[in-house]
Amino acid sequence: MNQFEQLFQSNNANTLWTSSSGFEGFWYCSINCHIAAWQNPDFLQELGYDTATPPDWLSIIEQEDLADWTHRLADCMAGNNDTFEAFIRYKHIKGNQVQVCIKGTIIKDNQEKPVQWMGTYQNVSGKNENDGMRIFVEQSPTAMAMFDNSLRYIAASPKWQTDYHLEGLELIGKSHYEIFPEIGENWKQIHQECLNGATHRKEEEAFLRQDGSVQWLKWEVKPWYDVYGTIGGIIMYTEEISVKKEAEEKLRISEETFRGSFEYAAVGMARIDVKGHWLTVNQKLCEILGYSRQELDALTFQDLTHPDDLDADLTLFQEVLDGIRDNYQMEKRYIHRSGSTVYAILAVSVVRDLYGHVLYFVSQVIDITYLKKIEQQLSEALQNNQGILDASTQVAIIGTDTKGIITTFNKGAENMLGYTASEVLYKLTPELIHVADEVITRGKHLSELYGESVEGFDVFVFHAKNGSSDTRQWTYIHKDGSHFPVLLTVTAVKRKGDIIGYLGVATDIRLLKQAEEEVKELLFFTQEQNDKLRNFAHIVAHNLRSHSSGIAILLEMLKQDYPELVNEPILTLLHTASNNLNETIKSLSEIVEINNIIKEKMHPLAVKPLVDKAIQQIGIEMFYNRITFHNHIAPHIKVMAVPAYLESIILNLVTNAVKYSSPTKESFLHIEAYQEEKYWILVFQDNGLGINLELHGRKLFGMYKTFHGNNDARGIGLFMTKNQVEAMGGKIEVESQEGVGTTFKIYLKNEEN
Amino acid sequence: MKKINTVCIVEDDPVHLFVTNRFLTKSGLVEKVMVCSNGKDAFEQLNGMHLNEELLPELILLDLNMPVWDGWQFLDAFVKIPLKQKVVIYILTSSEASEDVRRAEFYNLKNNYIVKPITLPQLETIIRPLLS
Known part of the structure; x- marks a missing residue:
């Protein structure tokens, strides 16, 4: 033992040291010894051992801590550390552990040779072992409270006191349940479990406050242990996280809202990176551009922008990138997948990070193609309208407001009326160019018709105001005072169903009037001529008949009175002449009659029986000429005709076929019928003599034309037939070749007409 | 043999007048023939007879086409005379025109129409x- 040791063994010195330095003790031992060679005897007493019969040190040290201690000593010996510090748990005689902090270093002699260990020890569990914890709790910046086994306050942090509004209250020693009588059984349960060693915690839990608001808390309740390892009570820790929670919730709602409004927006939306790539696009944008999301992934907005609009877009985009602006809006064109042009309004805003760097762009695209088209159509329509107004140099177009003040006065109106637009626009009403008497008369007429007073400008727009247009003849007054007739149409000009003015379109009908007069005159003249002609025909037919019948009867009487003259050639010739005259006049009368045909006389008539009848009637002639008839007309066929006419026509054609049959061959007459549109066509085809149509065609249906020199050819038959057919609304056609035959086609209206 | 008293011929054409007159004479059925040259002449004579309460002719043979008054004008005037005796009228005309025939029907003379x-x-x- 050296002097140093002796010095330390002196109780006085040790006590002095401890009280002045806060050390609880001092130790030393030889360099080869691991266990303190000397220690304050109080230390052993502290642990409850008798200093006279000290225990084996190794038996009262926690083995784990001893190993750690040994390890640290070795570290120092090796020169890695100059000092060491170790926490060693000693066994109290009662069984509980006392923790001691041991610090130490190596003492070296003059030759730098380690000679001794030396250090301090401090009881870190100590007698008042809970004080450290209590102080920790009291000074914690968080809300924390420490309770004993009976839930009595040992300590509470200021934050705890402010959070729970406990400022100024003396908490220490009071029961938690006394402070908070409202604490429920569930919590008491938790407290009890923690007193039995359990730990409870929740990262977040909502608590309903008395005022109805929600308080979000993060909390933990756990037991604390005293130096003897027994549970001394519990520690509660709470953290108010409502603000954080609200912020989180707001962020979540905000994100949700954005996502929802992004995806289901009525406008196209996209997030775009700084290069122009689509990061995310919504459905609407896909619809507008005609691409799927996958297709858009591979494209940039530059790819889809109309080349003429790209520069403007990129310039603005760059300005945002450069921080000159935060957003921009422009009207631009995209190219749809189909190649068509999409007109759009583009709004771009930027999202930057904390440091002002661009994260991405948000683009909103509104499709205005439809509006653009309408706009273009409207513009075209307006141009057309203006064009019409300007081009109508012969038609006066005069627009007014609802009061009648002229708002439009086109070139045509200027030409027609002699006023310039500037003379009348916004000053005068159309009454200026109308004859006052005409307006008054028309006004009176309207007033009578509709039982309300109509006068002034209302006269022109009365019908237009009630939804119809009004076209009538008026007299206009030229600036030079001359009058002329016009046809004026007035319509209402409406906007959204309300009348905002009227439009009058007037045509100068002077020339038309003149032409009308001429036509009237011509018609009158023609009518007169026609009447004269009719009269003439009538006189011819009627008066001549009177005279000729007189002659005939006188001749008859002459023969009776002077029978000796009967064979006198002159008388015979006179008789023949008289007969011919009578015959002629009879035909003439018939023709005059035909022109007076009345529609009511026409009936549906079956054709076949009439043909049969005609054939029967001329049976005798048929015998002489050896002609065969083939009536192929079906019994059901009916045509609209006057019975006497149809009989006459058929008889005439059948008779003709017989008369002009060829004496040198087997003659026939085919009669058939077919339908064409509204007509039944009766065909009379023979193989008779035929007619040279080139020579006679023009005259075939003329009066008194005979072509074969037959004795009984009256030359009136075909003329009559044609007249009768036409009087019934039909027509007749002929085909013929000399020596081959003749075909007549009679068109007569079918029953439905 | 019985005869009727008087037959009136209203006729402007001398040939037909001659012929009719001749046949009347030949028939031997007529006592007396009265001749009028046109409708007006006939009406005036017959009306005069009526006013004088003379017997009127039993038969009138009436031409249609005549100067001054034609046959129709005569008929229009004549039917207004309140006759007390029976007078039969026959139209004797050279007109076969359907218009004239229809018109005759109007005077109930359709069957008394001779061409x-x-x-x-x-x-x-x-x-x-007419022979009573």
């Missing part, structure tokens, strides 16, 4: 029913 020249048998057929 000139009249024949003796026709005349006899007309007169016989």
